[in-house]
Amino acid sequence: MKGFYLIFTLLTGVSVFGQTLGSKLEKRTLALGEVAVFQVTVSDLQGKGVVSAPKNELLPFHFEEVKDSITKQADLYERVIEFAVFEEGKFTIPALDFTIGGRLYHTVPYEVEVINTAQKGDQISDIMKNKEVKLGAQDYWELYKWYILSALIVLALIFIIYMIVRYVRRRKNSPVVMTNQTLRELDNLKKKKYIETGDYRSFYVELIDITRNFITKQYKIPADVLLTDDLIDVMKMNNTISPENEKIVEEVFLRGDLVKFAKTFPDQDTMQKDFSDMRGFVKRSSKDLEVEQLRTGV
CATH class of the missing domain: 1.20.5 (Single alpha-helices involved in coiled-coils or other helix-helix interfaces)
Structure with a gap:
């Protein structure tokens, strides 16, 4: 009876702890960059789980893993790693941890020697000569x-x-834009009511400044820097401004000079007429430019 119990116990132990962890290294001596194979197997697994390091992280630093494949069946676990080493010397694959069914197991360590098979003075030749290619x-x-x-x-x-x-x-800088801008400036001058209040000096100073700026930009005549007499001479020589408009500018500018130097005191009617004449001159300026373009053939 005791013999039967002993045999039963041994059979039970084999069935419980029957799985076998094994490892195999294809080569112990490798050339630089040569690919080798390291294999781990667990047999008689009996459906138990196997836990190890993640893919491409099982081997130490110097071992460059090329391929890491895992195959698992009900009774067999197999992990095959292809690797290469790119430094000369001796390197160790340590005992690696594998947990099988909740129990920790270790593989046996291996020592790998990596050598440089190229000899000093060896001539390295291309597989084939360089070929010249003509580009079109x-x-x-x-x-x-x-x-x-x-x-x-x-x-x-x-x-x-x-x-x-x-x-x-x-x-x-187009004539139309310049004309409209000057008309707005004249309208703003009118809103200041210099005519109604009799402030003739401020009225003529601003009226002539607006007109000088307009002539400078519209007719390309430097009216902003010329004295009144010189400006009148330039306008007559230039022939860009029509005689009618020249006369208006001349009269208003001369009167403005007299007002600024307190030599004359215009009344409201005269101020209103000068304002209207200047406004009409600005509005008619585009016709002067059209005539000039026809005359010059531009």
């Missing part, structure tokens, strides 16, 4: 097309920006 226009286009297209896009953007800036400047 299509080949150069494929090589540099993106650079060329980028350069063309940049040039196009620069041209577009230049044209926009030029258009805005021309638009800002």
Whole structure:
């Protein structure tokens, strides 16, 4: 009876602890960069789980893992790692931890020697000689097309920006824009009621300043820096301003000089007439420019 119990106990122990952890290293001596195989197997697994380091993290630092594959069946676990070492010397694969069914097991350690098989003075030759390839226009286009297209896009953007800036400047300095701007300035002058209050000096100072600025920008005559007599001479020599408008500018400017130096004291009717004449001159200026363009053929 005791013998039967002993045999039963041994059979039970084998069935419980029957799994076997084994490892195998294909080569112990490797050339630099040579790929070797390290294999771990667990047999008679009996459906138990196996836990080890994650993929590509089982071997130490110097061992560059190329491939790490795990195969598991009901009674067999197999992990195959292909690796290479890129330094000369002796390196150790330590005892690695594997937990099987909640119990920790260790593989046996291995020592690997890595050698440089190339000898000093060995001549390294290409497998085949370099071959000259002639490139055609299509080949150069494929090589540099993106650079060329980028350069063309940049040039196009620069041209577009230049044209926009030029258009805005021309638009800002166009006769119509300048005329409208000056008319608004004259309207603002009228709202100050210098005529009604008899402040003739302030009225003529601002009226002539507005007109000088207008002539400078509209007719390209330096009215802002010329004395009244010199300005009248330049207008007559320039022939850009019509005789009718020249006469109005001359009369108002001469009267303004007399007012500034207190040599004359105009009444409200005279001030109102000078304002209306100057406003009419500004509105008619575009006709002067049209005539000038026809005369010069621009």
